[in-house]
Amino acid sequence: MTYRDTLVICKECGKNFFFTVEMQHRLADQGREVTVPDICDACKGRTQYGGKLHGIIKWFSPEKGFGFLAQDGGGEIFVHRTGVPLTEQGTLPPLEEGQEVLYEVLDTPKGPQAVQVRPFQP
């Protein structure tokens, strides 16, 4: 399949958005079917993930207490350990590279930060 940026009209909110080559490559890299989505990321989060955003851990260092996650729409966002709820055992959940997570975005004076970051099993 040849990848190219595709303009899509979201059937939920009616806005135009691009299904970018980068997003297509990411799906392929994850071994998923590369199909044109019919709703935008914002609507997908609202309908599929209960209002949360979906992303993938790029790296997270429990020692340093922070890391970054890759956002579905492209780009990456800072994760601080205070944005990661502890498990019932009082420990940080495993946030290995490639782990899928759901999160929310908090605007801080230092810039956007992912909070309520929880591991997600598709």
Ligand SMILES: [Zn+2]
């Ligand atoms: Zn939409």
